[in-house]
Amino acid sequence: MKITSAEFITSAVKQTHYPQAPLPEVAFAGRSNVGKSSLINTLVNKKHLVKTSSRPGRTQTLNFFLINNKVSFVDLPGYGFAEVPLKIRAQWKEMVEGYLRGRQSLRLVVILLDIRRAPSADDASLIRWLEAAAIPFLVVLTKADKLSKDRRAAALRTIGEILEPEAETPIVLFSAVTGEGADAIWSWIRAVSQGERRVA
Numbered sequence: 001m002k003i004t005s006a007e008f009i010t011s012a013v014k015q016t017h018y019p020q021a022p023l024p025e026v027a028f029a030g031r032s033n034v035g036k037s038s039l040i041n042t043l044v045n046k047k048h049l050v051k052t053s054s055r056p057g058r059t060q061t062l063n064f065f066l067i068n069n070k071v072s073f074v075d076l077p078g079y080g081f082a083e084v085p086l087k088i089r090a091q092w093k094e095m096v097e098g099y100l101r102g103r104q105s106l107r108l109v110v111i112l113l114d115i116r117r118a119p120s121a122d123d124a125s126l127i128r129w130l131e132a133a134a135i136p137f138l139v140v141l142t143k144a145d146k147l148s149k150d151r152r153a154a155a156l157r158t159i160g161e162i163l164e165p166e167a168e169t170p171i172v173l174f175s176a177v178t179g180e181g182a183d184a185i186w187s188w189i190r191a192v193s194q195g196e197r198r199v200a
C-alpha cells in the first residue's frame with residue numbers, strides 16, 4: 001500500500017469526542033505489549049506515528065489516525081495487563097464496548113495475538129463479543145519472526161483451534177521486523193473499506 005499521509009487526529013474517551021464525518025474505520029485491539037503500535041507503524045511506513053511503549057498498560061484512550069485521507073485507524077487501549085486494577089478494567093470495558101457498539105463507520109476490528117502465546121480469556125471474550133455484535137474481525141498473529149517456519153505452522157493450527165474449533169477464522173501472520181503480513185492486512189482493510197458494515 002502506498003502511504004501518502006498518516007497523521008494523528010485526536011484521543012477520545014467518549015463518543016462526543018470522536019472525530020465527526022468519519023471515513024471507513026479500522027480498530028486495532030490486543031493485550032498490552034502484543035505489538036499493536038508496531039503493527040500500525042509498519043502498516044503506515046512510519047517509525048513513530050504511534051508510540052511503542054516499554055510501560056505497557058498506560059494508554060487508556062482511543063487514539064484516532066487518518067491514513068491517506070481515506071481510512072481511519074483507531075488504536076484501542078491494550079487489555080489484560082495483570083496489574084491494572086478492577087476499576088480501570090471496568091472503564092476499559094465501558095469505553096471500548098461503547099465505541100465498538102456505537103461506531104457506525106467501523107468496518108473491521110484487527111485483533112492481535114502474540115504467536116508464541118495461547119489466547120487469553122480476555123482475547124477469547126473479545127472475539128465472542130464481536131461475533132455476537134456481528135462486527136467483522138481479523139486475527140493477526142504478531143512477532144512471527146520469533147518462531148521458525150515449523151513452529152509457526154503449529155502455532156497457527158493451535159491458535160485457530162482454540163479460537164474457532166468449527167468455523168474458519170481469518171488469521172494473518174505478521175512481523176514488524178520483516179514486514180511480513182502487512183500486504184495481506186492491507187488487502188483486508190481495502191476490501192472492508194469499500195463494503196458496507198454488516199448489521200446485527
Ligand SMILES: Nc1nc2c(ncn2[C@@H]2O[C@H](COP(=O)(O)OP(=O)(O)O)[C@@H](O)[C@H]2O)c(=O)[nH]1
Binds near residue numbers: 037143146
Ligand atoms: N521481534 C519482534 N518484536 C516486536 C514485534 N512487534 C513488536 N515487538 C516488540 O514488542 C514490544 C511491544 O511492542 P508495542 O508495539 O509497543 O506493543 P503494544 O503495547 O501492543 O502497542 C516492543 O519491545 C516491540 O519492539 C515483532 O513483530 N517482532
Ligand SMILES: [Mg+2]
Binds near residue numbers: 036051052053
Ligand atoms: Mg501501544
